[in-house]
Amino acid sequence: MIWFEDVEIGTKRDLGTYTFTEDEIIAFAKKYDPQIFHIDPDAAKKTMFGGLIASGWHTAAVWMKLAIADRDRARREGKTLGRSGVSPGFEDLRWIKPVRPGMTLRYTSETIEKIELKSRKDIGLVKSRNEAYDEASGELVFSFIGKGFVQRRPAT
């Protein structure tokens, strides 16, 4: 079991890749972000983006999807985190380049800070720098600082 005390700053995980499809981009945006350049491929051509692009919140949600898959993978390798998965939020979330249908993004997550909490002795806060790159060009397209609570090693 990996506790807050065991989490190492500087650890970087490759979370794998995800390819965005036009259908998924439109379905997500119709529900949560119905701007013309997210839902209408033809009308999107006449916008500043020159074509359909994914909602930034879709790009962020896919980070979560891959982060959970990575955690499950780590668990199968015997590296189970103490009770975790709850987050108080994020910082510096940046949509840097448009994400278009057919684009494949590679997501990464690096542990950058551990914060002990005065108010809670049972959990600590871990900060991570999360990024997504266009697999074809290598360009950074998305980044944010994530925060997650991780259980502290129980006193024995």
Place this chain on the structure above:
Amino acid sequence: MSNKLLHFEDFAVGRKFVGGPYRVTKDEIFEFAREFDPQPHHLDEEAAKQSMLGGLSASGWQVSAIAMRLFADAVILKTANLGGPGCDDGRWMKPVRPGDVLMFETEVLSVKAPASRPEFGFVKFVWRLFNQRGQVAEFVVTTMPARRGA
């Protein structure tokens, strides 16, 4: 409702816009979580009781997406806007549960019109998403570029 789109000059510091109500269903929580955030506290009612959140709750990213929808309806779809560069801050302050009815309020925090880019300016907003108990469930600071008027 006027057909005239809002422009940069329409966003005075302190101006507020409201949205909602948005009723959160268990099915919607499950649907989002299965696709993007398959953790027990978003998918399994019994397991969720044992989690840090003490019961079933929506993924924070879904809460952000709901706030985005309410911001789009209240502001973006009525504005000559240019797509967003991001959010300085986002805080998930209270769990969002099945049956919660959310109300949205946004306020202009600051405006910036770069001399180098005469065609648009940046409007910084704070979003507050309230639950039916009047608690702030989510707080976000985000920037929206808007075209300048005539």
